[in-house]
Amino acid sequence: MRKNYEGVAVAVPVTVPYVRYSIRAAHWWLARAVSELLKISKLKKEQLDGLSVSSFTLAPDSAVGLTQHLGLSPRWLDHLPYGGASGVVALRRAARAVQAGDAEVVACIAGDTNHVDSFRLTLANFSQFARDAVYPYGAGGPNASFAFLTAYYMRTYGATREDFGKLCVAQRANALKFPHALFKKPLTLEEYLVARPIADPLHLYDCVMPCAGAEAFLVMTVEKAESLNLKFAKLLGTIERHNAFPTDPIQMRGGWALDRDELYAQAGLAPQDMDFLQTYDDYPVISLMQLEDLGFCAKGEAPDFIRSHTFTTDGDFPLNTSGGQLSVGQAGAAGGYLGLVEAIRQLTGQAGERQVKDARAGLVSGFGMINFDRGLSSGAAIFAKL
Amino acid sequence: MTEELTRPKKKNPILRTRLPTLPPGARSRVALGLTAAAAEGRFALQSCRDCGAIQYPPREACQECLSLRLSWKKQTTTGELLAQTVLHHSNDLFFRERLPWRLGLVKLDCGPTVVAHLHSGIADAPVRVHVSARLDRAGQAVIVATPDKESTMAEDRQMREFTCDPKFRKVLVTDGKSPLGQALINSLAKAGADLIWVGHSEPWKKFPGFDELKKIPQVTLIPLDVTDSKSVRELAAEIGGKVDILVNNAEFHRAFGIVNRAGVETARAEMDVNYFGLLRLAQEFGPAMRARGADGQAGAVAWVNLLSIYALANFPSHGTYSASKAAAHSLAQCLRAEMRPAGVRVVNLFPGPIDDEWNQLLEPPKLSPENLARAAVNALRDGIEDVYPGDVAQEWLERWRDNPKALEKELSS
Numbered sequence: 001m002r003k004n005y006e007g008v009a010v011a012v013p014v015t016v017p018y019v020r021y022s023i024r025a026a027h028w029w030l031a032r033a034v035s036e037l038l039k040i041s042k043l044k045k046e047q048l049d050g051l052s053v054s055s056f057t058l059a060p061d062s063a064v065g066l067t068q069h070l071g072l073s074p075r076w077l078d079h080l081p082y083g084g085a086s087g088v089v090a091l092r093r094a095a096r097a098v099q100a101g102d103a104e105v106v107a108c109i110a111g112d113t114n115h116v117d118s119f120r121l122t123l124a125n126f127s128q129f130a131r132d133a134v135y136p137y138g139a140g141g142p143n144a145s146f147a148f149l150t151a152y153y154m155r156t157y158g159a160t161r162e163d164f165g166k167l168c169v170a171q172r173a174n175a176l177k178f179p180h181a182l183f184k185k186p187l188t189l190e191e192y193l194v195a196r197p198i199a200d201p202l203h204l205y206d207c208v209m210p211c212a213g214a215e216a217f218l219v220m221t222v223e224k225a226e227s228l229n230l231k232f233a234k235l236l237g238t239i240e241r242h243n244a245f246p247t248d249p250i251q252m253r254g255g256w257a258l259d260r261d262e263l264y265a266q267a268g269l270a271p272q273d274m275d276f277l278q279t280y281d282d283y284p285v286i287s288l289m290q291l292e293d294l295g296f297c298a299k300g301e302a303p304d305f306i307r308s309h310t311f312t313t314d315g316d317f318p319l320n321t322s323g324g325q326l327s328v329g330q331a332g333a334a335g336g337y338l339g340l341v342e343a344i345r346q347l348t349g350q351a352g353e354r355q356v357k358d359a360r361a362g363l364v365s366g367f368g369m370i371n372f373d374r375g376l377s378s379g380a381a382i383f384a385k386l
Numbered sequence: 387m388t389e390e391l392t393r394p395k396k397k398n399p400i401l402r403t404r405l406p407t408l409p410p411g412a413r414s415r416v417a418l419g420l421t422a423a424a425a426e427g428r429f430a431l432q433s434c435r436d437c438g439a440i441q442y443p444p445r446e447a448c449q450e451c452l453s454l455r456l457s458w459k460k461q462t463t464t465g466e467l468l469a470q471t472v473l474h475h476s477n478d479l480f481f482r483e484r485l486p487w488r489l490g491l492v493k494l495d496c497g498p499t500v501v502a503h504l505h506s507g508i509a510d511a512p513v514r515v516h517v518s519a520r521l522d523r524a525g526q527a528v529i530v531a532t533p534d535k536e537s538t539m540a541e542d543r544q545m546r547e548f549t550c551d552p553k554f555r556k557v558l559v560t561d562g563k564s565p566l567g568q569a570l571i572n573s574l575a576k577a578g579a580d581l582i583w584v585g586h587s588e589p590w591k592k593f594p595g596f597d598e599l600k601k602i603p604q605v606t607l608i609p610l611d612v613t614d615s616k617s618v619r620e621l622a623a624e625i626g627g628k629v630d631i632l633v634n635n636a637e638f639h640r641a642f643g644i645v646n647r648a649g650v651e652t653a654r655a656e657m658d659v660n661y662f663g664l665l666r667l668a669q670e671f672g673p674a675m676r677a678r679g680a681d682g683q684a685g686a687v688a689w690v691n692l693l694s695i696y697a698l699a700n701f702p703s704h705g706t707y708s709a710s711k712a713a714a715h716s717l718a719q720c721l722r723a724e725m726r727p728a729g730v731r732v733v734n735l736f737p738g739p740i741d742d743e744w745n746q747l748l749e750p751p752k753l754s755p756e757n758l759a760r761a762a763v764n765a766l767r768d769g770i771e772d773v774y775p776g777d778v779a780q781e782w783l784e785r786w787r788d789n790p791k792a793l794e795k796e797l798s799s
Contacts, residue, residue, distance in 0.1 A: 120477045124410060132417035133443035136410045136528055137501045138487045139478030140471070144501075147471035148491040155469075155511070200472045246449075249493040250468050372443055373491060373499055 004237075004266055008095040009225040010383065011218045011232035012041050013344040015180045018213030018329045022113045026057040027069050029111035029331075033216035034070060037107050041218060041230060050076035050103030050219075052094055054086035054110040054333035056122055076103035083368030084280045085240065086110050086336035087215075088379030092238050094219035104224060111214025112332025119210045122332075129372035140199050143207055145370045146283040147199035152250050153285050154201060157300040161201065163307065164284035165192040167319065168205050168326055170311035171281070175323025177313065177354035182211060182329040205326070208282045213331030215341045233347035236361070237266025238381035251374035254367060256293035260380070264295070267361075267382040271295045274382070275359040276318040276346060278339025280367035281326050286375070287319070290365045294380060313354040321346060321354055339364045340381070347385045360385045391541050393554050393580070394683040406679030406728045407480040411524030416444045419458040424519035424527035427770040431498065433459040442498035463518055465494040467511040467531065470504060480523070488544060492517060492531055505532040505542045520548040520769045523679075523729035525722070540767065550631065550688035550731055550766040553578035558629045560585045560612060560667065561636035562605075563593045565742055566692070569759035570633055575602050577763050580684070583625055585610030585636070612636045612663030622670035627678065631766065632671055633690040636663055639744040643705025653706040660710035661717060664691065668721050679728030688766055689725060690733045691718045695779045697736060698786050699793050722771075733771050735762055738778025751777055 014036040016029055030053065038045060051074040053063035061069065063079035076097050082089045087110065094106035112118075123141040125131060138144060153159055169189050175181035187205060195204035218230075225232040239262060241255025256263075264270055271294065279287040288302035296317075297305040311319040322328060322342040325335045343364045345351040356362075365380040413421065416432075423430035433440050434448035435455040447454055470490040476482045488504040492515055500517070508515055508531060515531040520539075522528045530548060532539070540551035552574050559574070561567045562584035574582055582604045586593065589609040599605050608625075611617040612634075638659035640652050647653075675686040696708035697715035715734065722732035739745040741752035753776040761775035774783045785793045 123477055124412070128414050128417075129443040131410075132413050134501055135478075136522065136524075136526065137503060138473045138481045138489050139410060139476045140473045140481075140487075140489070141477055143475065144471055144473060144489060148469040148489075151471060151511070152469040152491075197472075197474045199474065200470075202471075249499050250491060373501065 003099070005095050005099075005235045007222050008098060008235040009220055009222045009232035010091065010235060010344050011220070011225050011230040011348070012037055012216075013341040013348070013350065014040065014216040015341060016111065016214035017180045018182050018211045018331050020114070020182065020209070020211050020329070021116055022212035023115065024113055024212070026055045026111060026113045027061070027066065029113055029212060029214040030055065030058070030066060030109050031070055033109040033111055033214040034072070034107060037109075037216050037218060041228060043105065043228070045072060048072060048105055048107045049074050050094060050097055050106030052078040052080060052090040052106060052108045054080045054082065054090060054336065055112050056083075056332045057112045057118055074103070076106065082336065082377045083333060084282065084336040084375070085366035085368040085377035085379045086333050087340040088238060088336075088364065088366040088381050089240055089377070091219060091235070091340065091381055092240055092379070095235055095238070098219055098221050098224070104220060106219040107216065108219060108337070109214065109216040110333040110337045112212060112334060114210050114212040114332070127371045130370070133372060142282065142370050143199040143202055145373060146285065147202045148373070149251055150206070150283065150285040151201055153252065153288065156252070157303060159285075159288065159303040161193060161203075162189065163303045164206060165189045166306055167281075167284050167287055167311060168192050170315065171320045171324045172327045173312045174321050174354055175327035177352065178322040178328065181323045181327055182209065183323070183327045187327075202283065206283055208325045208330035208335070211329035211331050213329065213334050215331070215334040215337035217337070217341055217344055231348040231350065233344050233383040233385060236269065236382045236384050237263050238379070239263045240377070240379035243376045244378065252289070253293050253299065254289055254375065255378035256290065256365065256380055260293065260295050263380055263382065269361055269382060273361055274363045276321055276343070276356050276362040278320055278343050278362065278364045279324070280336065280339065280365055281320055281324040282330060282335065284326070286367055290367070294363065294365060313356050318356045321351065321356060336366050336368055339366070343383050347383055391546070391551075391553055397682065403678065404680045407483060408524040408727070408729055409480045409522050410478055411526050413526055414444070416446055419444055420519055421521070421525075421527035423458055424521055425771045426774070427765075427768055428460055429463050429517065429519045430458040431461045431496065432456045440497045442500055461494070461496045463516055463535070465492045465515055465517055465531075467491070467504075467508060467513050467515050468493050468499070470511050484544070484547070490515075490531055500529050502529040502531040503544055505530065505537055505545050507533040507537060507542065521731065521771060522548055525726050525731070525771070539769070548769045550733075550769065551577070552631060552763060552766055554580050555630040555684050555687070556581040556583075556628050557631040557633060558583045558585070558625065559633045559635060560610060562586050562599055562607065564635065565595075566740060566755040566758060567635050568595045568599060569755035570635060570762060571599060571602065571605060573759040573763045575604050577767070579604055581606065583608050583629070585621070587611040612666055613658045615666055618666040618670045622674065626671050626674035629671060629675060630678075630684055630686050631688045631690065632667065632675065633762070634664055634667055635692040637692055639704075639707050641704055641707075641744065641747070643702045647706070653710070656707055656710040657713065660707075661713040664714050664717055664721075668717070672721065672724065675730050676725060676728040679730050686728070686730050688731045688733055689721065690762055690766070691735065693718065693734050693736050695736045695738050695774065695782045698782065699790065699797060701797055731769070731771055733762070733765050733773065735773045735775065736779055736783070738776050738782060753778070
């Protein structure tokens with residue numbers, strides 16, 4: 001039986017405001033993230049003795065190069081290339097580090113720049129399998145991969161574009177209450193449906209917009225957080241899995257389906273106890289898979305679940321309460337942090353006018369790395385209000 | 387769903403000729419196994435010699451048992467289309483110019499799931515499909531799915547990008563005098579070539595088959611001596627900007643090796659036609675063809691070389707001829723590299739002995755000029771770049787791949 005995550009606190013939710021394109025390097029975005037963490041926590045640089053970094057555009061540097069770049073001397077350092085699962089994985093590693101005393105305060109940061117040409121370059125060399133067996137086929141990037149999954153899901157489980165649209169429209173409404181969201185205009189279902197096709201059946205509003213930005217939070221023990229007078233949320237349980245179900249001919253489930261029972265057992269809670277859910281939402285179909293695989297409904301029932309719930313912050317199932325990547329933007333690896341950082345805000349009463357009423361517990365899920373035909377990494381974490 | 391290939395419109399000489407672009411051509415070394423098989427028209431995937439697992443994408447180790455003993459084995463070519471998409475946006479110039487582009491995810495009957503280019507005749511998923519590996523314009527293998535084995539590639543807008551079909555194209559055949567030249571001309575005419583320029587090195591002489599050639603409506607006879615730089619240059623100046631497919635079948639072939647022949651004159655003549663002839667043609671026609679790699683539906687697409695299976699290993703009783711073909715093979719590899727940026731495919735033919743005058747004393751089987759011509763046209767249609775036509779060539783190839791030293795010893799005895 002693995003050790004529980006008791007006594008781990010997450011604090012200081014930071015979003016470095018996104019922009020569509022930036023002429024700065026990834027280091028600039030990560031530097032701002034660290035500087036915000038220090039400013040809010042009132043910690044000195046020397047007190048950050050742990051650092052976890054995720055970024056697609058930091059090359060040729062890695063986390064260790066960043067320490068010299070930023071003048072940090074951590075005794076615990078991680079570089080996590082897990083894309084959309086980076087947030088949960090960083091949390092898991094950092095939680096164990098502070099439990100074991102290898103570090104006292106771990107700064108988890110993720111961020112990327114976005115030059116006009118960077119997205120194309122990232123795609124062409126994303127992975128060996130992508131370069132050999134996906135990119136030469138039309139160079140559609142993740143749009144093409146998720147088009148396959150979406151088309152197959154729609155055919156198999158009867159989801160409609162209206163179902164996906166309902167999530168996108170609700171998330172846009174949430175985003176309008178999040179000052180850092182790049183999308184500032186409301187979205188109607190009509191606009192969603194008539195948007196231009198990108199990769200059938202995906203249309204414009206099904207696809208995240210790549211941008212530059214950074215997200216960050218601190219991990220430490222509850223005692224440490226209390227001694228620093230920081231608002232924090234408690235970590236109740238967390239899971240990760242890579243390359244789950246490798247023999248499925250096409251991805252209709254992620255690693256959550258393997259590990260969710262353990263997740264809820266660690267937390268001592270059930271799906272119905274969650275006051276909000278932050279899914280990884282680079283494309284809406286993945287949110288549907290997470291609803292199913294995390295036990296909010298059975299496999300194939302997400303379309304019905306969507307039809308019978310509302311997903312705004314004041315709805316009966318608040319989902320992606322800051323707007324998700326679909327309405328905030330996808331700042332590279334920071335996309336895997338967005339929901340986690342928002343969950344900390346929700347559970348520490350820092351979510352402003354999008355605060356979910358009486359939020360006591362929430363679930364955050366991550367998903368990443370379309371290495372070939374499917375996302376390989378999945379993770380999830382449950383947090384509770386103090 | 388397929389659209390019939392129509393005759394391209396006459397080119398407006400005032401408009402700019404678009405420059406060639408290529409699909410993404412980077413591959414890991416291990417992935418080039420797919421390309422090596424596709425270059426010969428085979429569909430092969432990595433298969434584990436220890437546990438038998440078949441895997442894709444290509445890996446450095448078996449994903450089942452971690453064995454490093456992997457080999458590329460021919461696979462069944464059927465599967466089910468699980469899902470499809472039509473791209474309306476691409477991050478790559480080549481595809482951007484060709485949108486919309488249809489793709490699918492295919493579960494192969496032999497195991498793996500693959501991403502494939504889809505022929506427009508394939509119905510919506512789920513549906514059975516036939517798969518094959520083809521070379522794309524970058525010269526790298528891609529997997530394509532067609533409704534069935536017999537689907538016509540050239541009559542599909544997307545599939546056409548992987549072929550060099552002679553239909554509606556203008557072809558230069560460098561030697562019309564030989565039986566092979568005449569067989570090639572017949573096959574190309576039958577395949578729908580629009581215009582066939584036929585070279586003859588001694589225009590003052592009427593050669594056997596001359597009258598029959600003149601009867602083929604597409605044929606225009608033109609003087610061409612590949613050993614004469616001026617002759618090649620003048621012809622290139624006249625038609626170089628119009629040739630879509632160049633078939634260099636001019637060759638000089640005499641028997642014997644070293645000790646049974648005095649002097650170097652014969653060997654020099656072989657080199658002059660077989661090696662320098664190719665070099666002269668490449669220098670004069672290569673640049674113009676490279677510039678026309680994207681010249682509409684019937685731009686420059688292919689260059690065909692008549693080599694010989696003796697280019698791989700010297701056949702001592704035709705020793706100097708073998709050497710000249712080995713030199714030509716090496717030069718053809720250089721030409722392939724230099725034509726690649728334009729997407730112009732260099733097709734090499736490696737026949738065994740052709741049933742002609744200079745192979746009189748060789749025992750059968752010998753390859754008939756008609757069969758070799760058919761193999762050449764099929765290679766253009768199917769997008770194959772290395773052709774080993776006939777049983778002798780296939781057997782030599784197998785022996786050479788299995789153990790080149792053994793083949794050398796066998797040939798010397």
